[in-house]
Amino acid sequence: DTGVSQNPRHKITKRGQNVTFRCDPISEHNRLYWYRQTLGQGPEFLTYFQNEAQLEKSRLLSDRFSAERPKGSFSTLEIQRTEQGDSAMYLCASSAGRGDIGETQYFGPGTRLLVL
Amino acid sequence: QKEVEQNSGPLSVPEGAIASLNCTYSDRGSQSFFWYRQYSGKSPELIMFIYSNGDKEDGRFTAQLNKASQYVSLLIRDSQPSDSATYLCAVKYSSASKIIFGSGTRLSIRP
Numbered sequence: 687d688t689g690v691s692q693n694p695r696h697k698i699t700k701r702g703q704n705v706t707f708r709c710d711p712i713s714e715h716n717r718l719y720w721y722r723q724t725l726g727q728g729p730e731f732l733t734y735f736q737n738e739a740q741l742e743k744s745r746l747l748s749d750r751f752s753a754e755r756p757k758g759s760f761s762t763l764e765i766q767r768t769e770q771g772d773s774a775m776y777l778c779a780s781s782a783g784r785g786d787i788g789e790t791q792y793f794g795p796g797t798r799l800l801v802l
Numbered sequence: 803q804k805e806v807e808q809n810s811g812p813l814s815v816p817e818g819a820i821a822s823l824n825c826t827y828s829d830r831g832s833q834s835f836f837w838y839r840q841y842s843g844k845s846p847e848l849i850m851f852i853y854s855n856g857d858k859e860d861g862r863f864t865a866q867l868n869k870a871s872q873y874v875s876l877l878i879r880d881s882q883p884s885d886s887a888t889y890l891c892a893v894k895y896s897s898a899s900k901i902i903f904g905s906g907t908r909l910s911i912r913p
Contacts, residue, residue, distance in 0.1 A: 728903030793845040
């Protein structure tokens, strides 16, 4: 399978615990994006990387959230001191990054987080 | 005001009919427009994108863009029960790489 992969697919944690999610983009894609989606809403942009550089972060990305893409390949998203409001589907997407007008983002299956 | 607006639905359409999904956006600097389909519990999958005024057809799907009215739509011809899903409209601004999603329209195709 050459699509975007995410692990774990599901995570249940207790409030106050730290969690880390991983995303492996399509191999030739140099842009990687993180989104969060809650029930009944569209995905909300969190942050994106061009290779290893984090080029944009949303206001939604509080100090408890950190994302890395150390070698420009896979990325991790960590949430510290989780809160119940963090419960959501966390989606990763990648794109080729050639700057085409129709540059398309391809989504992974998501990680569903439930904070108890 | 939300940047990308969609009617949340549900929109119920009989099998074989045309389903029409609509989306408006607020930023005139928007460059590209995407339609994604999302089944319950799954991630979004791209249907098609459009960036020029007018119509773009791909199989049973037609995207329509009117930049003057800041309006984009998706038509699904010969609707099938498998088309029942949430359809997400997304907009890319010219100066950014991120895309902004609407809240989605739930479409139900009744047999």
